[in-house]
Amino acid sequence: MTATVPHPDITGTALAPRDAKRLRDDAAVADAGGALTAAQRALVHRRGWLGTLAPRAVGGAEWPLPRVVALEEALAEADGSTAWVVTLCAGAAWFAGFWPPALARDVLATHRACVAGSGAATGRAEHDGDGWRLQGRWAHASGAPWATHFTVNAVLHQHGVPLHDAGGAPRVAAFVVPARCVHVEPTWRAIGLRASASHALRIDGAWVPASHRFVIDAAHATHDGPLWRFPFRALAFATLAAVTCGIARHFVALAMPAVAVRLASEGAASPLREAARDAPRQLTQARDAFYARLDAAWARVEAGLPAHDAAAAVEAAARELVHAARRAVDDLYPACGLPAADAGSDINRVWRDLHTATLHALWWT
Incomplete structure (x- = not known):
């Protein structure tokens, strides 16, 4: 069993300070332009962050999940959009553990390999000879302009008729598709995470x-290792919660100087004093509980033990962490003054990123 990785209070060992500075320095330009800058993207590829969840045997890095989660939180403290792209695209590359090894090796060997995609089953796949013919539209794929490959879900069809499982539900399958077969439509106009180009x-x-069709289930994994035995739903909860937490911690760091100024001019009974004390503390408590549950679940999977209950605990802790992040930001935002309403300010960008991240469908299922 590998040692539990540390979860630093700021960025610590999870992200080099010079890398955090590079991402943060370009964040405003990226936000205004609606896309990560060339320097940000180059750094992502240079550090290999998109391959952290992919199998080592086919060219990935195959980091332990807690280490990946700590990195994604630290990236989010530097820039939410970069973290969002890394998290979603590294998560899509995790699917390489369910692909035939030759296919996974070819995909990951692509120059500046980047796998984007969508989990919505809004396409159709018609059985056609020795393969499948895909048709459809998927609403959001973070990092789409830079993707070399996409993963999509589609309802299976035979001779134009949708296929159903034993329970009568439509049969849905996942596919990996080269970018040359995909048309990217520039539709992303969200208030936050603008540079994620989703x-x-x-x-x-x-x-x-x-x-190119694959099944996301441990029984169908083509690579051995705890990453592909870890339940997918819990992995998704953990990675997205970490990003949301990192954005919230960035907001708190930006807000506290303004809060301190307000407190200096208000009495001891000010409601703001309680918020200034409780919001960061409650966020830290939720974060600590989340990482404790994640470490426990990872240890069980590494040891080859059943992880259903531990995975459910990770999901619950991830939900509470996201709720704590939103509460902390919303409790402190009113004290930040009009600069926080300036769309060009750092604190406004981080506020927008946080409230966009918390709209992900995962938190409302």
Whole structure:
């Protein structure tokens, strides 16, 4: 069993200070332009962050999940959009553990490999010879402009008729598709995470071989290791919660100087004094509980033990962490003054990123 990785209070060992500075220095320009800057993207590829969850045997880094989560939180403290792209695209590259090794090796060997995608089953896949013909539109794929490959979910069809499982529900399958088969539609106009470029994608009848279809289940993993035994839903909860937490911690750091000025001019009974004390403390408590549950679940999976209950605990702790992050930001925001309403200010960008991140469908299922 590997040692538990530390979860630093700021960025610590999770992210080099010079890398955090590079991401943060470009954050405003990226936000205004609606896309990560060339320097940010180059850093992401240079550090190999998009491959942290991919199998080592086919070219990935295969980090322990707690280490990946700590990195994603630290990235979010530097820049929410960069963290969002890394998290979603590294998560899509995790699927390489369920692909045939030759396919995974080819995808990850692509120059500046980046796997984006959507979990919504808004496409159709018609059985066609030795493969599948894909058609459909998927609303959001973070990092879409830079993707070399996409993963999509589609309802299976045979001779134009949708297939159903034993319970009568439509049969849905996942596919990996080269970017040359995909049309990216520039639809992302959210108030936050603007530089994540989470645009829509469309596929108009592209054919892929049967090997490009995959099943996200430990029983179908093509690589051994705890990453592909860890339940996917809990992995998604953990990574997205960490990003949300990192954005909230960045907001708190930016807000506290303004809060201190307000407190200096208000009496001891000011409601703001309680918020200034409780918001950061409650966020830290939720964060500590989250990492404790994540470490416990990871240890069980590493040891080959059943992880259902531990995974459920990770999901619950992730939900509470996201709620604590939103509460902390909303409790402190009114004390930050009009600069926090300036769309060009750092604190406004971070506020917008936080409230966009917490709208992810995962938190409302």
